[in-house]
Structures are given as C-alpha cells and as structure tokens.
Amino acid sequence: MNLKLITDIARSLLLARWKQTLVAAIGVTFSITMFIALLGFMNGLNDLLDGLVLNRTPHIRLYNEVKPNDHQPVNQYKDFRSSYNFIRSVKAGANRQELYNSSAILATLGKDERVLGYAPKITSQVFFNAGTNDITGVINGIDVEEEIRLFHFKDYVTSGEAIDINRTSNSIILGKGLAEKLLANLGDVVQLTTAGGERFPLKVVGYYQSGIADYDKVQSFASVKTVQKIMGKPGNYITDIQVKLKDMSKAPAMAKEYSNLFQCDAEDIQTANAQYETGSFVRTLISYAVGITLLIVAGFGIFNILNMMIFEKMDSIAILKATGFSGRDVKWIFLIIAMGIGFLGGIAGLVFGYLLSLIIDQVPFTTSALPTVKTYPVNYSPVFYLIGATFSLITTYFAGWFPARKASKIDPVVIIRGK
Amino acid sequence: MANCILEAKSISKYFYDPVKFKVLTDISFRVNKGEFVSVTGKSGCGKSTLLYILSTMDTDYEGDLLIDEETMRGKKEAQLARIRNEKIGFVFQFHYLLNEFTVLKNVMLPGLKLNRLSAAEVEHKAMEKLKMLGIEHLAGKNANLISGGEKQRVAIARAMINEPHIIMGDEPTGNLDMKNAEIVFDIFKKLAEEYDQTLLIVTHDLDFAKRTHRIIELEDGKLV
Numbered sequence: 327m328n329l330k331l332i333t334d335i336a337r338s339l340l341l342a343r344w345k346q347t348l349v350a351a352i353g354v355t356f357s358i359t360m361f362i363a364l365l366g367f368m369n370g371l372n373d374l375l376d377g378l379v380l381n382r383t384p385h386i387r388l389y390n391e392v393k394p395n396d397h398q399p400v401n402q403y404k405d406f407r408s409s410y411n412f413i414r415s416v417k418a419g420a421n422r423q424e425l426y427n428s429s430a431i432l433a434t435l436g437k438d439e440r441v442l443g444y445a446p447k448i449t450s451q452v453f454f455n456a457g458t459n460d461i462t463g464v465i466n467g468i469d470v471e472e473e474i475r476l477f478h479f480k481d482y483v484t485s486g487e488a489i490d491i492n493r494t495s496n497s498i499i500l501g502k503g504l505a506e507k508l509l510a511n512l513g514d515v516v517q518l519t520t521a522g523g524e525r526f527p528l529k530v531v532g533y534y535q536s537g538i539a540d541y542d543k544v545q546s547f548a549s550v551k552t553v554q555k556i557m558g559k560p561g562n563y564i565t566d567i568q569v570k571l572k573d574m575s576k577a578p579a580m581a582k583e584y585s586n587l588f589q590c591d592a593e594d595i596q597t598a599n600a601q602y603e604t605g606s607f608v609r610t611l612i613s614y615a616v617g618i619t620l621l622i623v624a625g626f627g628i629f630n631i632l633n634m635m636i637f638e639k640m641d642s643i644a645i646l647k648a649t650g651f652s653g654r655d656v657k658w659i660f661l662i663i664a665m666g667i668g669f670l671g672g673i674a675g676l677v678f679g680y681l682l683s684l685i686i687d688q689v690p691f692t693t694s695a696l697p698t699v700k701t702y703p704v705n706y707s708p709v710f711y712l713i714g715a716t717f718s719l720i721t722t723y724f725a726g727w728f729p730a731r732k733a734s735k736i737d738p739v740v741i742i743r744g745k
Numbered sequence: 746m747a748n749c750i751l752e753a754k755s756i757s758k759y760f761y762d763p764v765k766f767k768v769l770t771d772i773s774f775r776v777n778k779g780e781f782v783s784v785t786g787k788s789g790c791g792k793s794t795l796l797y798i799l800s801t802m803d804t805d806y807e808g809d810l811l812i813d814e815e816t817m818r819g820k821k822e823a824q825l826a827r828i829r830n831e832k833i834g835f836v837f838q839f840h841y842l843l844n845e846f847t848v849l850k851n852v853m854l855p856g857l858k859l860n861r862l863s864a865a866e867v868e869h870k871a872m873e874k875l876k877m878l879g880i881e882h883l884a885g886k887n888a889n890l891i892s893g894g895e896k897q898r899v900a901i902a903r904a905m906i907n908e909p910h911i912i913m914g915d916e917p918t919g920n921l922d923m924k925n926a927e928i929v930f931d932i933f934k935k936l937a938e939e940y941d942q943t944l945l946i947v948t949h950d951l952d953f954a955k956r957t958h959r960i961i962e963l964e965d966g967k968l969v
Contacts, residue, residue, distance in 0.1 A: 331857045342845040645841035648802060649855040649903070650830020652823040739797045742837055742915070 332655055335646075336662035339639065346631050351671035353627040354722065358675020358714045361617035363682040365710040368613035370703035372606045378537050382477040383595050384445075384568030385577045388584060390425060391591045392418050428564040431588050440571055440580065445472035447566040448553045454546075455517040455525075456508045463504055463544045465518070467553025476570045479547075486512055486532025491549045498552075499532040503543035518556075526556050618717065625721035628667055632660060632729035636736075643733055644741035657734035664726020665719060672718030676711050748778035749814060750910050750943050751799060756808035758794055758966075768794050769806070769966045776911065776945055781937035783954040784947045786963035795963065796915050796947045800833060801825045813910055830859050834904025838916040841900065842888035848899050849875070849884040856906040867906070874902040878932060894925030901932060905942075912936070914946040918953060930956070 340347050394416040400406055425431060428446065435444045448467035453460040470492050473479035480488045483499060491497050498518075500510060510516050515527045528548065536542055548556075554563055569584075571577055577594035585592040596603075636643070643656055687704045758769040768791040776782050786792045797803040799810065801817055804825070810817040812832055817825065829835075834855075842851045849871055856867035875881040878898045883891055888899070897917060904912050914933070918926035930953060936942040937958070946957065954960050962969040 328858060328860050331854075331860075335854075338843075338845040641839075641841055642843050642845075645835075645837075645843070646854075647826065648800070648829065648835050648837075648841075650826050650858050650907075652826035654823060655826075655858075737802075739802045742839075742841075743793065743797070 329658075332658050333662055336659045336666065339635070339642075339659070340663055340666055343635060346635065347667060350628045350631045350667045351674070353624040354621075354668055354671025354718055355674040355678060357617075357620035357624040358672050358718050359678040359682055360620050361714050361717075362676060362679025362710055363686060364613050364617055365610075365713075366679070366683040366704045366706060367686050367702065368609055369705035369707065369710075372609055373705055374699060374703045376603075376606055377478075379599055380595065382479070382482070382536070383599060384477070385571040385574050385595045386569040386581045386584060387593045387598075388425060388431065388567040388569065388588060389565060389591050389593075390423050392423065394418050423565045424559075425564050425567060425588070425590055427588075428562055428567070431567060434587075435567070435569060440573070440576060442570045442572045443472060443476045444567055444569045445469045445476055446550060446564045447568055448550060448557070448559075448563065449565050450553060450557055451521055452546075452556075453519040454504065454508055455519060460519065461504070461507055463501075463518075463546055465498070465553055465556070466545065466547050467550040468547055469550055470547075477568070482534055482536050483532045484535045486530075488532060490531040491547060491552070494529060494531055496526070496528050496552060497531040497548065498528040499534050499547040500530055501542035501545040502533050502535040503539055504546060505530065505533050507543065520556055522558070524556070524558070528552070617714075621717050621721045624671075624718075625725035628664055628722055628725040629729060632664055632726055633732075635663070636660065636729050636733045639733075640736065640741050643736050644738035647736070647738040648742070653734035656736070657730045660730035660733050661723065661726045664722045664730065668718045668722025668725075671722075672715055675718065676714060679711070679714065680706075749775050750778050750780075750812070751776040751945070752811040752814075753795075753799065754809040754811070756795070756798060756806055756810065758791070758798060758803075758806045767966060769798075772808070772963075772966075772968055774961055774968065776943060778910075778943055779937065779941040781933065781944045781958040782946070782961060783957040783959070784945065784961045784963060785949060785951060785954045788949060790963045791966045792947045792949075792963050793915055796913060796945070799945065800835065800913055801829055830855055831907060832910045834907070834909040834912040836897070836900050836904050836912065836914040836917040838919040842896055842903075844887065844889040846888060847884065848880075848886050848888055848891065851888050851899060852902045852906055855903060859907050861907075871902065871906055874905050875899075878902055894921055894928060897921060897925065897929055898932065901929070905936075911943040911945055914944070914948075916948055917946060918948070918950065926950075926953075 398411075398413055398416065400411045400413060432444065432446065435441050446469055450465050452463055452465045454463050468479070470479065470488055474488055484502065486499065488499065491499055498516065500508065500516070508516055510530045512530055512532070514530050516530060517525055517527055519525050534542065534545060534547060536545070550564070551561075554561060557563070571580065574595065578596055581592040581594035646656060647653070683704045683706060686702050689702045690700065691702045692700060752775040753772050756769055756772045757767065760766045760768055772795060784792045784795065794803070798806045801810070801812070812828060817828070820828070843854070846854070849868065852871040852874060853867050856862065856870065857864065862870070872881060872884060875884055878901060880895055880898050880902070883895060883899070888896070891899070897920075918929050921929060933944055933946065934956070937944055946953075948954055
C-alpha cells in the first residue's frame with residue numbers, strides 16, 4: 327500500500343468538498359471544546375470543594391475520645407471470662423482528653439519519613455460573653471506557623487494577619503459568624519469563660535472564614551500557649567495532633583499503626599471524609615459522560631457526511647478500483663478522510679477548549695462562603711487534553727470505519743454498467 | 746501460439762436476478778500481442794458482461810481466464826487489483842475522470858499506484874502520453890473543465906500510463922460525436938499499428954468494428 331498516494335487522494339477529496347469537511351470538523355471542534363471546558367470547569371469546582379474540607383483536614387488526627395473503657399472489670403474477672411456479659415449504663419470513666427506523653431509522640435512523628443508535617447492543637451469548649459448573653463464556642467490552640475504551612479490556615483483569615491496570634495499576647499482570631507454575634511471589631515477585646523469558670527480577656531486580631539457558616543459561628547483560634555494559659559494547663563498539654571502525610575493514601579494503615587503505638591485514637595482522612603470523594607467521583611463521572619456523548623454525536627455527523635461523500639464519489643471509487651486500487655486502498659482513503667477531520671477538528675477543539683477555560687477562569691465568582699475565590703475555578707490538567715485528543719481520533723475512526731468499509735465493498739462493475 | 750496475451754477458456758456466466766439466466770455460453774478465444782480486436786453484437790447479447798469478466802472485475806463466472814498465460818481463477822481481490830493496475834488499461838463509454846484532480850494527475854494516478862517509478866518519472870511519462878495524444882496543453886487543467894472528446898483522450902492516456910499488456914474499451918466512442926469518435930478510433934489504430942499495443946474493444950458500432958483487425962461477434966451469449 328502506497329500511503330503517500332492514498333493520503334494525497336484523501337486530501338484532494340477532502341479539499342474538493344471543503345465546506346462539508348469544515349462542517350464535520352466544526353462538529354468535532356465544538357464537542358472537544360465543550361469536553362475540555364466542561365471537564366476543566368467541573369474539576370476546578372471539584373478541587374475547590376474538596377479543598378474546602380480536605381486542605382484543612384489532617385490526614386491523620388491523633389486524639390483521645392471520651393468513651394467507656396473497652397476493658398470492663400467484669401470481663402477481666404476469671405469466673406465470667408468465658409461467658410457473654412451484658413452491662414447496662416456503662417459510662418465513660420475519668421479519662422483525660424489530653425494526649426499522654428505528647429512530647430515523645432511529637433518527637434517520633436518528627437523522625438517518621440512518611441510524615442510531611444504535624445501540628446499540635448488544643449481544642450476546648452468556652453463561653454464568649456456578649457453583654458448578658460453567653461455564647462458557646464470552641465477555642466483552638468494552634469501552632470499557627472505549621473497550620474499555615476500544612477493546612478492553608480492563612481487563606482481562611484479574611485481580615486488581620488494569621489501570624490498575629492503568635493506576635494500579640496492574649497490575642498484571638500474569631501470565626502466570622504461568631505464575631506458578628508459578638509459585635510467584635512478588630513482590636514476589640516472579648517471576654518471568654520472557660521468550662522472551669524475562669525474569665526479571660528482576649529484581643530481580636532483577625533476574622534476566620536471557612537465557607538461553612540455553622541463552623542464559623544463557633545470556632546475561634548489562639549496560640550497553643552494562650553489556650554494552655556486560659557485552661558491553666560502546663561506547657562505539654564495537647565489534645566490533638568494533626569499529621570499531614572507525603573502520601574495521603576497511606577493514611578488508613580498508618581492511623582492503625584499510630585493508634586497502637588501511641589495508645590490513643592487515630593482517625594484517617596478517608597474515614598472522616600468519605601462522602602467528599604463520592605461527590606467528586608459522581609461529578610467527574612457526569613462530566614465525562616456528557617463530554618463523550620458530545621463526541622459521539624460529532625461522530626455521527628462525520629458518519630453522515632462520509633456516507634454522502636461515498637454516494638457522490640461512487641464513480642471515482644469505481645474507476646480507482648478499475649485502474650488497480652484494491653478495496654483496502656479505498657477503505658484507507660476514506661478512513662484517512664475521517665481521521666483527518668477528527669485530527670484537525672480535535673486540534674482546533676483543544677485550542678478553543680483552552681481558550682474557553684481561560685475565559686471561564688476570568689468570570690467573577692464571589693461568594694461569602696468561599697473567601698479565597700474571586701473567579702470560577704478551572705483545572706488545566708493535561709490529562710483532559712490527552713483524553714479529548716484520543717477520543718476525537720477514536721470516534722472519528724469508528725465513524726469513518728463503516729462508510730469506508732462500504733466504499734471498499736463497492737463493485738465497480740455495478741457502477742460502470744449502470745451508466 | 747506465441748505471445749498470447751489473453752485467453753478465455755469456455756467461459757459461461759449466469760445472471761440470477763430476477764430469474765436464473767445464462768448470459769454467456771462456453772466462450773473461448775485468444776488475443777495475441779499487437780492485435781486490435783473488437784467484440785460486437787446486439788445490445789444485450791452479453792458483450793459488456795464478457796468484457797468485465799475479461800477485465801477481472803467480475804469474478805462470478807465458470808470457465809477459466811488467462812492473462813499473460815497466468816490463470817485468474819482463485820486470485821484474491823487485492824491480487825486482481827494489482828493485475829488490473831499493471832497489465833490492463835481501461836477506457837469506458839463514460840470517461841470516469843476524477844474531478845478533484847488535474848488532467849495530469851488523473852493520468853498519473855495508476856502509475857503512482859503501481860509505484861514502480863518515482864513520481865517525477867511517472868509525471869514525465871504522463872506528459873509523453875498526453876503529447877502523443879495531442880492534448881499536452883490540457884495537463885494543468887482540472888478534469889471537469891475539458892470537453893467530452895478531450896476527456897476520452899485523457900482516459901486513453903490514463904489507460905496507457907503503466908504500459909499495459911492490453912487496453913480494454915467498453916464502447917469508448919459511444920458517447921462521442923462523429924468527429925471525436927473518429928479521433929479516438931484513429932488513436933486506437935495508431936496505438937495498434939505503430940506501438941504494437943494490444944486492444945480489445947467492445948462496440949455495437951459495426952463501422953468501427955469493421956476497421957479493426959479481427960471481429961469477435963456475439964449473439965445470445967455465444968460466439969458466432
């Protein structure tokens with residue numbers, strides 16, 4: 327088979343019918359454009375929504391749950407060891423929320439190669455005093471530098487500087503909703519009461535906005551030291567350690583390992599946020615389904631146009647066959663026509679898809695729920711471009727295959743006799 | 746006999762639609778090198794059918810066909826296409842030029858397909874053929890922009906590009922006026938006598954047939 331000659335003939339047939347070719351190519355271009363823009367936009371949105379939770383969720387969280395002891399005395403007693411014991415009204419014992427031996431745990435984490443970083447944290451219930459009202463809230467003592475590095479804390483501090491809670495003593499960053507309830511402006515001092523009944527004045531140095539309103543109505547942040555001081559605890563008192571791993575997929579296994587090693591509870595991100603992955607998966611699935619449907623529709627367009635072209639070119643096919651072109655040659659001529667349309671349309675589609683993504687990326691999108699986002703998010707992953715290119719060739723190949731096979735089966739005698 | 750280009754050995758052919766009908770019965774003849782043979786007969790006597798069998802395009806027949814002393818029985822479609830490309834040139838009643846190409850490219854196509862010579866050599870040869878037929882000035886024109894008589898001459902040039910063993914014609918003058926028919930006939934005659942080209946032409950034009958070297962006459966699917 328003489329590929330150069332076949333390509334040459336295919337090109338001439340294409341150019342002779344350039345209007346039809348253009349229409350078919352525009353069909354492919356349109357579908358690839360939409361495919362790229364849709365997937366880029368959908369995944370940008372997915373990343374944003376996932377990031378909303380996943381970015382600031384530790385891969386493994388070490389803590390002590392308030393829960394009844396697994397080893398109840400009756401089960402330990404040797405007479406009842408072989409029987410099944412029902413115990414009513416089991417209550418949690420006087421176990422502490424503190425992580426035991428926290429400095430040793432931190433040192434071990436520091437040496438672990440798989441760990442990207444960790445941030446100690448203290449969480450405590452407090453009351454904020456607004457006039458005569460007490461508003462329940464949560465104060466988080468955080469290592470602000472590590473929080474910024476690992477969990478993008480800075481992105482969520484909408485007014486003031488996150489780092490100020492380290493710089494200014496007795497300072498606090500309030501959740502946006504909480505600050506509104508307290509009518510607290512930057513620089514104001516708010517009073518809070520600990521569970522133990524002690525009152526503390528703290529200076530407001532920033533607002534925190536996560537995008538989840540209920541969360542913002544109760545949360546507040548101060549440095550670890552400040553919270554230890556409020557609660558009257560020593561410098562090694564920590565209730566949580568948040569661990570970020572180099573490879574997130576190892577979290578469930580490592581959570582088990584740490585739980586055994588440190589004798590505390592360990593929760594991995596997959597267990598904590600399973601529903602977010604499901605949501606992303608379904609959204610991605612829908613966008614692929616729509617994109618591929620568009621491509622298949624474009625494929626039918628090419629199929630139609632090639633079929634028409636074959637009817638028009640019956641004579642040419644007959645004479646090509648009479649002068650020595652085999653059925654296979656004819657089939658390849660039409661396949662190359664189809665794939666040429668797919669290739670040109672596909673390339674244009676990738677370019678237009680990229681341009682459309684750029685345009686979407688410029689459309690303003692402000693919502694109080696997402697303080698860091700100013701325009702619609704778009705994901706520019708080359709994977710979509712690769713899939714788009716591959717699919718444009720595959721669909722046009724199949725769209726061309728049936729008409730091409732028909733052309734290859736044309737009997738020149740029937741055509742020539744018919745005249 | 747030496748130089749037998751084409752031999753039909755008791756070829757029979759049936760049509761099945763609408764009823765089984767024997768079109769050709771036991772046709773045997775040979776064509777030697779340099780002969781100018783015409784096949785005549787009344788309309789519907791099967792002469793075109795015979796030509797398509799001889800041209801290898803129709804493979805549904807009984808008997809045997811030898812081209813260049815090689816049997817065509819049991820050959821695959823691609824092999825037959827190769828033989829048509831290499832050994833047979835066609836001129837049809839209708840010219841069948843590809844409108845997408847220039848005259849020159851139309852002539853060159855079978856040569857490029859054969860792929861024995863380089864593109865430049867094929868082009869040179871195509872120009873030679875066009876010159877021989879007195880139409881070299883048309884080379885750069887698009888095939889749909891020339892007259893009917895010219896088209897038929899281009900078709901002859903295309904038939905000759907691969908130096909075929911035999912040129913087959915199916916009513917090559919059927920669509921032409923007297924003057925152009927005369928030109929085409931003269932070309933065939935010249936090819937046969939000056940270039941020793943073997944020709945097998947199907948025609949119902951008895952005047953045309955009488956001026957060829959040999960007439961094969963068909964009547965109701967049989968040789969007369």
